[in-house]
Amino acid sequence: MPGPAIPIGRSVHVRVPATTANLGPGFDTLGLALSLYDEVDATVSATPGVRVEVHGVGADGAVPTDASNLVASVVLDVLARKGVEVPGLDLVARNAIPHGRGLGSSGAAIVAGIMVAKGLLEGVAELGPAELLAIATELEGHPDNVAPALFGGLTIAWLEPRGPQHKKLNVHRGVSPVVFVPAHTVPTKLARSLQPAQVPHEDAVFNVSRSALLIAALIQSPELLLSATEDKLHQDYRASAMPDTSALVRLLRGSGFPAVVSGAGPSVLVLCERPSDRLLAADLVAAQSAVAWQPLMLAVDFKGATVTPMGAQSAAS
Structure with missing residues (x-):
């Protein structure tokens, strides 16, 4: 049938x-x-x-x-x-x-x-x-x-x-993402291949604490986002595959913006505490980055x- x-x-x-x-x-x-x-x-x-x-x-x-x-x-x-x-x-x-x-x-x-x-x-x-x-x-x-x-x-x-x-x-209404997108790509398989099979115990503990803090920051306390987005498990290991991305994350975080690699990269995500911070981040990138990035002002x-x-x-x- x-x-x-x-x-x-x-x-x-x-x-x-x-x-x-x-x-x-x-x-x-x-x-x-x-x-x-x-x-x-x-x-x-x-x-x-x-x-x-x-x-x-x-x-x-x-x-x-x-x-x-x-x-x-x-x-x-x-x-x-x-x-x-x-x-x-x-x-x-x-x-x-x-x-x-x-x-x-x-x-x-x-x-x-x-x-x-x-x-x-x-x-x-x-x-x-x-x-x-x-x-x-x-x-x-x-x-x-x-x-x-x-x-x-x-x-x-x-x-x-x-x-x-x-x-x-649900995410706190103040959280305002901006994504900086480059012209080049990085294959996800390449980024994952750079991840070690084992990491130091203190790095694992560090990330557990930051992950817990990140949930609180995203749903209740956006003012904690800079500390909450710190990472020791994957971004540094993948930096060699995307040096421009790593440099942009350092630039933004050094200026107080909660910047991270978006997924496997090479885009950079900034989880701003308020909508107006996205414009400040975009101005900083346009003025100081040696690489062209397209800023996407997005909502959750x-x-x-x-x-x-x-x-x-x-x-x-």
């Missing part, structure tokens, strides 16, 4: 935020959703095959436009997990998240594919929050980016025998990934 079917013509719109992981001391654990978005329109087609139209980041041919596209491959993977096939799939991707810059672009693509599948499967098969996170973590390899991309806000993510878990926290995204129906054939999500 054929499996459940998705109506031809069903369309959904998905929006996924950029994310920044680690936040200094919270290596592979803490993540924050930011107000910069990739968007995807997906339609089930009677025409066989997968077609992807790319706008924005990746429109220069860097992103595949067939079934090998990451968003498309994840959609098909999730549908297959639910025993569902579609004759054809048309995607229109509008990408704003820079690739290879430490802003969770691969995690966003994975979450986008999962959310497209969730929307298309409405009324056909269920995908609950725990399963969404489990699939996203399996495909991405770790939950620190996909958890905030899915659920928004500040997330603490961890692994248990029953699967990946997360806790979402509290919603996470969303999926909404499009067209008469789509069921409500």
